[in-house]
Amino acid sequence: MNIALRIFLVVGAVIVFAMVIRKIRKSEMQASDSVFWLLFAGSFVLIALIPQIAFVVSDWLGFDSPSNFVFLFVIAILFIKAFTLSADVARLRQKVVALTQEIALREKR
Amino acid sequence: MKTLAIIPAYNEEESIVDTVEELKALAPQIDYVIVNDGSKDNTLAVCQEHGYNVLNLPVNVGLTGGFQAGMKYAWENGYDFAVQFDADGQHRPEFIQKMVDAAIDQHADIVIGSRFVTEKKQASARMTGSALISGMIKLTTGKRINDPTSGMRLYDRNMIKRFISESDFGPEPDTVAYLIRRGANVVEVQADMRERSAGESYLSFSKSISYMMRTCMSILFVQWFR
Numbered sequence: 645m646n647i648a649l650r651i652f653l654v655v656g657a658v659i660v661f662a663m664v665i666r667k668i669r670k671s672e673m674q675a676s677d678s679v680f681w682l683l684f685a686g687s688f689v690l691i692a693l694i695p696q697i698a699f700v701v702s703d704w705l706g707f708d709s710p711s712n713f714v715f716l717f718v719i720a721i722l723f724i725k726a727f728t729l730s731a732d733v734a735r736l737r738q739k740v741v742a743l744t745q746e747i748a749l750r751e752k753r
Numbered sequence: 754m755k756t757l758a759i760i761p762a763y764n765e766e767e768s769i770v771d772t773v774e775e776l777k778a779l780a781p782q783i784d785y786v787i788v789n790d791g792s793k794d795n796t797l798a799v800c801q802e803h804g805y806n807v808l809n810l811p812v813n814v815g816l817t818g819g820f821q822a823g824m825k826y827a828w829e830n831g832y833d834f835a836v837q838f839d840a841d842g843q844h845r846p847e848f849i850q851k852m853v854d855a856a857i858d859q860h861a862d863i864v865i866g867s868r869f870v871t872e873k874k875q876a877s878a879r880m881t882g883s884a885l886i887s888g889m890i891k892l893t894t895g896k897r898i899n900d901p902t903s904g905m906r907l908y909d910r911n912m913i914k915r916f917i918s919e920s921d922f923g924p925e926p927d928t929v930a931y932l933i934r935r936g937a938n939v940v941e942v943q944a945d946m947r948e949r950s951a952g953e954s955y956l957s958f959s960k961s962i963s964y965m966m967r968t969c970m971s972i973l974f975v976q977w978f979r
């Protein structure tokens with residue numbers, strides 16, 4: 645895992661931190677939502693500072709190169725996030741529909 | 754038997770008056786409710802002007818949620834049957850009573866106003882889609898539905914109850930397939946339909962494709978895990 649990737653991970657983490665803090669300041673993100681992104685950025689820093697983690701895990705799983713493992717790790721986490729967001733949106737849509745129907749029905753009662 | 758025609762309307766200011774007037778003239782024994790699904794045009798104003806019975810959804814929620822709102826209204830007001838009736842003039846009111854009679858005589862839970870009970874399907878792209886959906890329903894339920902995409906469907910009170918308690922029950926062929934598998938008795942009654950009198954068809958080419966994909970996926974896969 646070369647120095648460029650490590651620097652890139654740290655820079656990426658700093659940008660994520662900055663974006664999260666900005667959203668929290670503007671009250672556009674709640675503490676519970678920020679946890680995921682802060683942990684995600686934290687994992688970037690951890691891998692950049694202690695690349696041995698990536699070496700050990702990629703050795704153990706049989707990856708050719710630790711950077712491949714890092715990429716897969718990031719993709720996997722983001723995939724899970726996209727999936728849970730899709731489920732969240734479906735749940736929110738259900739609530740909006742139910743509320744909209746309720747407003748209409750109340751007008752008629 | 755109290756019967757309610759549920760008329761989902763999204764931007765239907767041009768055709769809603771003709772549709773409702775015809776319904777009142779040809780099927781005066783049938784009650785109706787227009788579900789204004791957050792229309793951006795003057796559908797609501799036109800309906801109020803004429804003193805029509807409107808259920809007004811403040812934002813657009815789509816056909817599934819809009820129709821479900823009509824079903825909730827039917828349930829709360831004690832209707833025995835509810836029929837989906839298009840606002841664009843495709844459906845003809847004189848067939849509603851025949852559908853109700855069929856529901857009573859044949860103890861049906863769902864009656865489909867079908868274009869192809871006595872008539873044959875003509876060959877066209879749309880009818881190929883219809884035939885494909887028929888085939889899938891036959892495959893998964895063993896029952897032949899000649900006109901699965903007909904929007905004119907009558908539901909009895911048990912079905913109304915099911916529609917109001919499920920969140921993903923669209924008035925679509927996949928729901929019919931699911932209900933058949935759950936033991937619903939579905940019959941078809943010949944009902945002629947017109948071409949749309951106003952507005953553009955809901956199904957453009959890309960929408961047709963995604964409609965087919967969604968319907969196929971739902972009948973062949975999603976429904977088994979409900």
